[in-house]
Amino acid sequence: MREVMTKTMARNIFYGGSLFFILIFVGLTIHSHIYITTTSTASMPLTESVARGKHVWERYSCINCHTLHGEGAYYAPEVGNVMTRWGVIDEPEDAFTTLKGWMEAQPTGVEGRRQMPNFNLSEEQIRDLANFLIWADKTDTQNWPPNDAG
Ligand code: HEC
Incomplete structure (x- = not known):
């Protein structure tokens, strides 16, 4: 050789x-x-509203505090499974009203709790965000996160 x-x-x-x-x-x-x-992502169609919700998510930099499927900051709860935790994953109308209630109640001012700002979002934006979070929650993440808290 x-x-x-x-x-x-x-x-x-x-x-x-x-x-x-x-x-x-x-x-x-x-x-x-x-x-x-x-x-x-086949179980939830990628609608116009979901796409708009993603833009709201980006525009207000929710990821600066939250994680979505583990990506983002660890200041605030994981939101990739929040719709499951709230029990509204199959009820878009309930998802909207629950998220609306949450967004409007911020900041709670509860002592010792981390605070989330109030973004003064419109109903349309909150509806789109709810649809986006349902879509994200229905993504097959192969059983991640391993527990409810994310
Ligand atoms: C400055 C940091 C910050 C930003 C930015 C932020 N959040 Fe939050 N968020 C928090 C904190 C802190 C909590 C937990 C508050 C509590 O439990 O009292 C929270 C909680 C939540 C919850 C409830 C989670 C649960 O498990 O119950 C949702 C839903 C949520 N945020 C959505 C959003 C969305 C949508 C945006 C962007 C429009 C956003 N957040 C931006 C800090 C933030």
């Missing part, structure tokens, strides 16, 4: 290796796409 690697061998290893991993990458990308569109 040769002791020295020729330029041709090095080039073949480079191109062959690159192609191999590019194919794996493309395959995994397709798999993720199929998984996301048919399995993980």
Whole structure:
């Protein structure tokens, strides 16, 4: 066997290796796409209202205090499963009224409790947020978080 690697061998290893991993990458990308569109979020359609709710979520930087499916800050509760905790996941109207009540009651001013600001959101924004949180809650997260508190 040769002791020295020729330029041709090095080039073949480079191109062959690159192609191999590019194919794996493309395959995994397709798999993720199929998984996301048919399995993980299929039980709740991505409606206009859900999309608007996501914008409200971003515009008011809720993630600066909260986590959503574990992503975000650890100051305030996880909200990826809040609709389940509130028992309103299958009742969009109840989800709306409960969230509205919550948002309007902030800040509670209760001593010793962390405070959430009042964002003075419109009913429309709160409805969209409720739909977004239901949508997020219905995402198949493979049993994460492991407990109700998130
Ligand atoms: C400055 C930090 C902060 C921001 C920003 C914030 N929150 Fe909160 N949020 C809190 C805190 C603290 C609590 C818990 C308050 C309590 O239990 O008294 C809370 C609680 C909640 C709850 C109830 C969770 C539960 O488990 O009962 C919901 C729902 C919620 N927030 C939604 C939002 C939404 C939607 C936004 C963005 C529009 C937002 N929050 C932005 C601090 C924040």
